[in-house]
Amino acid sequence: QKEVEQNSGPLSVPEGAIASLNCTYSDRGSQSFFWYRQYSGKSPELIMFIYSNGDKEDGRFTAQLNKASQYVSLLIRDSQPSDSATYLCAVLAAPTDSWGKLQFGAGTQVVVTP
Amino acid sequence: GAVVSQHPSWVICKSGTSVKIECRSLDFQATTMFWYRQFPKQSLMLMATSNEGSKATYEQGVEKDKFLINHASLTLSTLTVTSAHPEDSSFYICSARARGSETQYFGPGTRLLVL
Numbered sequence: 001q002k003e004v005e006q007n008s009g010p011l012s013v014p015e016g017a018i019a020s021l022n023c024t025y026s027d028r029g030s031q032s033f034f035w036y037r038q039y040s041g042k043s044p045e046l047i048m049f050i051y052s053n054g055d056k057e058d059g060r061f062t063a064q065l066n067k068a069s070q071y072v073s074l075l076i077r078d079s080q081p082s083d084s085a086t087y088l089c090a091v092l093a094a095p096t097d098s099w100g101k102l103q104f105g106a107g108t109q110v111v112v113t114p
Numbered sequence: 115g116a117v118v119s120q121h122p123s124w125v126i127c128k129s130g131t132s133v134k135i136e137c138r139s140l141d142f143q144a145t146t147m148f149w150y151r152q153f154p155k156q157s158l159m160l161m162a163t164s165n166e167g168s169k170a171t172y173e174q175g176v177e178k179d180k181f182l183i184n185h186a187s188l189t190l191s192t193l194t195v196t197s198a199h200p201e202d203s204s205f206y207i208c209s210a211r212a213r214g215s216e217t218q219y220f221g222p223g224t225r226l227l228v229l
Contacts, residue, residue, distance in 0.1 A: 032216045043207045043223040044158070049216070088158070092216050099163045099171065100146055100211050102218060106157045 004091050006105035013083075013112050019076040021108050023089030026070070032092040033065055033072045034102065039085045047074070047087075079112045086110070117141050118210050120221035127198055128229055135193045135224045137208030143188035144210035148218060149181070152205045164191055198228045 003026040013019040023033075032051050036044035050056045050063040050072065062075040072091075076083055086109045090102040117140040127133050137147055149161045162178075164170040164185035172178045182194040191210075195202055205225055209218040 034217065036220075043205075043220045046217060046219065090218075099165070100216055100218070101148070101160065101163060104158050 004089055004103045004105040006087075006089050006108045008106055009109040010111045011108055013076075013079045013110060015079060015081060015112055015114050017079055019079045019083065019110050019112070021074040021076075021087050021089075021110070022071060023073065023105055024071045025089075025091045025103070027091065027093060027103075028067075028070060030067075030070075030091045030093065033063070034090040034092070035061075035063060035072075035074045036088040036090060037085045038088055038107065044088055076110070079110075081112045081114055084110060084112045116212075116217075116219040118144075118208065118219050118221040120208055120224050122224060123222060124225050124227075126227045126229065129199050130197055133195045133198055133226060135195075135206055135208075135226075137191045137193070137210065137221050139189045139210040139212075139219075142210075142212045144191070145188065145213040146211045147185055147191040148209045148211070149183060149191075149193050150207045150209070152207060152223075154205075158207070161193075195226065198226070200228045202226065203228045 005024045034049045035047040038044045048058045050065045056063045060077045064073045086107040088107045089105040119138045121136045150158045161176045162170045162172045164183050166188050170183035185191040207223040209220045211218050
């Protein structure tokens with residue numbers, strides 16, 4: 001059973017602080033990793049993806065990947081109330097899954113307090 | 115770029131009727147489309163995967179005769195909920211992936227309420 005685990009939260013973050021979200025996955029053969037944001041009542045929207053070990057920065061967001069430890073994280077700098085949402089970690093299965101299905105975590109709810 | 119639309123955004127129907135939901139990739143060709151369902155406060159649940167011109171592959175526990183999927187072109191996939199019942203009321207979301215890309219882009223979702 002391939003699993004993607006996230007803390008459900010809620011993660012309460014003061015405005016302006018850094019929110020740190022973690023995600024672990026069980027399939028060591030996983031190749032690609034995605035972070036989606038889902039506002040209440042809306043569909044997920046892509047924040048960023050990461051394929052290689054290390055950090056990847058995009059604006060206020062930084063994704064970090066450590067394949068040896070099988071975890072991927074997302075940092076949100078200078079958190080704003082508009083960042084309050086559920087953040088979904090998604091993992092692309094090993095290349096044997098040619099359909100490109102993603103395994104989603106249950107999501108971490110982030111609440112940014114003014 | 116990478117815009118996916120869904121229609122309708124809301125649908126209310128009587129029990130026993132069928133409902134068709136359309137998913138379109140507006141600015142790219144989607145070789146693979148995915149259909150998800152999400153109940154309130156719960157995770158996304160993948161229902162099925164469809165490749166253009168092929169039969170859909172359904173996840174375990176999803177009735178293929180109840181949830182009919184057609185992926186007739188590289189920009190359009192449809193999900194038909196046949197003989198809908200109140201327990202089918204949910205948020206149905208599609209996503210699309212282009213050839214050679216690993217990224218899925220989601221449509222805005224369709225809320226189905228079966229009375």
